[in-house]
Amino acid sequence: MGKSYLIDQVAVRLEDTVTPLAELPDVGADRLSGRLVAALQAGGDPFLRTGFPLAETFTLLGLAVRRYEHVAGAFAGKPTVVLEDRGTDTVAVYQAVILTEDADHESEVVLALLDTAAAWCPAPDLSVLLLDDPDLCLVRWEERTGVSATPDQRRLMARAHDLYLWLARRQPHRYTIIDRRELNEEQTVEALAAVCRALASREER
Template identity: 55%
Template sequence: MRWVTVEGVNGVGKSHLIAQVPDVVRLAELPDCAADPLTERLMAALGGDRFLRTGFPLAETFTLLGLAARRFELARRAYGDSAVTILEDRGVDTIAIYQAAILSNGDDDRALELALRLRAMAAQWRPPPDRTVLVVDDDQTCLARWNAREGRSPTPSERSLMRQASRLYQRLLQHYTIIDRRELNEQQAVQALLNACQEHS
């Protein structure tokens, strides 16, 4: 089993690219994932807003990390040592970055330190992906996609959180294989993602 996680800020178009990659098992984002009844119930309990903020950020963080570990356990049970490629839409890094941003109250340095600690903690519960791909695009294009998908503009709070997440991803570039949609057309971006699924780490 080979595991590839795709990361990126809201509106970057990663889910659209993932949908076009052939011959993989796709795992949707946790909020959209109906993997099993337990996951469904816990995600429903976190359904406070688009970013799963219920007002209890520590409980939210550990719930999401636990669900990420459960996701891996379910996939390992289903696919074991087979040659299948798992293509995960958002993984541990999303949890680490967005929850660190929520917990840091806008302090990027504190958020980066916390995100790294959360990544390391998660690695004790499930192995890191064989490859993590970061999809990037310009901010205005991402915002336009968000508006089209959600049918509204982000609130000031959501916009602030997305901007901080984008800054944190930029500070962690060394951890990622980059697909820059500013330099690639859609077909090229899909091919780059397919290559990331097929290349050895």
């Protein structure tokens, strides 16, 4: 069970409280977003690498901002909790890894990318970092994509994992860590639901 599955389960449990969003690469509902996503996917790389990392980075950030604008317009004046799978945090983390050859500068780059995104849309009120067994995550990724991860892709995922942890520990006010290695499926869904209930209560005040 991956993030999308868990989000769907939380949305069912809290039907009238939360609104789930699809993963960022699946946001091609409008024509422009669809064409941009198709261009990123054209190279066939699961991490949307086309050989132009800066262009990819700002395209993904632009798509995230565009989605925020659509959501903000749809829910204007209505307190709601929106569950976003792969938002600006994910774009910033993965693109920071892609833009840097090693870990020496990736922390500076991820903060710069988050600052860039914040100029156009607010940061999430709360980001949930789901920790899991890396080997199981890799198996699920390979089953979902239908390909075996290359050494380069494994390194990218490992670096992203470490950078996520660094970011969560640097910004504890904005991150909640849920360790799935200590929870079963029901407990994980309930932990996520509890986070959503707390946010919904805060919105209603």
